[in-house]
Amino acid sequence: MIVIDYRDKRPLYEQITEKLSQLIICGALESNSKLPSVRSLAMELSINPNTIQRAYMQLEQDGYIYTVVGRGNYVTDRSEWQKGYQSVARQELEDALIKAKSSGLSLEAVLAMAQSCYAKDNATASPGDPGNLANNAVSPAKEDGQHD
Amino acid sequence: MIVIDYRDKRPLYEQITEKLSQLIICGALESNSKLPSVRSLAMELSINPNTIQRAYMQLEQDGYIYTVVGRGNYVTDRSEWQKGYQSVARQELEDALIKAKSSGLSLEAVLAMAQSCYAKDNATASPGDPGNLANNAVSPAKEDGQHD
DNA sequence: TGAGTGTACTAAGCTACATAATACACTTAG
């Protein structure tokens, strides 16, 4: 399920890249399953195919999907990107820890947050909803589909 | 000391905002000390005064500095932005924790990282350090703190 | 063969960023 947020100041292709990678990471999109075609997803989201193409290009470069010309785009095996993703996550965690420390947060508070977070049931969606990635509830201050 | 990184893809004013706020947070710039003027910092960094002005505007909006028209820009008391900064740090830490968890990092690994980080001596410069931002002019030495 | 796929390219419009050049009101030192 992808929703374009036009209040988001980031470029569209970046939003799409982020949301698709999240869907892949959390398991909502199974390995080797097929992604919507450039043209069909563009139509569903009411944006230009070039923008989708750019998002897919980025996802392929990041290792989350692979492309078969003439056939489509497919989700890469978890083992392919797992390592790199974990490395990024570790770095971001370290940065956040340094910032937390400099902000005056106590070590105890940080440890408690970690415990709490790992106790919680953070969505690791079950691979049962392939279907539509688009949600037609987008209203950029105008009616849908109309671009001058 | 501020260095412009032209390989950085972010806007200049954002780089400057970030580095100045870091200097303020870590204590390299004392509360109520005077920042370089818009024009002088612009000249030292060889960029346009408007860009510095924009950075200062952002810093003021974030609460890190306050402005006295006709006099200059000054570092805000720590207590003014401490709370908001801690709140941001906490949120970023939570995001990083969720990401770490989803990447497969174990709770033990995360706890170890936190311990390690808090054991380390992460630069929290003590007031009195050289406040030089480029090569010049921060300490007027006689600032009787006149602010609103 | 034809439909669907990824891919590449050009052109145009829009926005953000950065610079340049002024201009004005204010504060302070003289």
Place this chain on the structure above:
DNA sequence: CTAAGTGTATTATGTAGCTTAGTACACTCA
């Protein structure tokens, strides 16, 4: 008071990135 230094605002210009639009080509598969 004057003059220098300060923040602030404005307009104009150039550049770059994002997005759309339209077209085109090579590939895969029923």
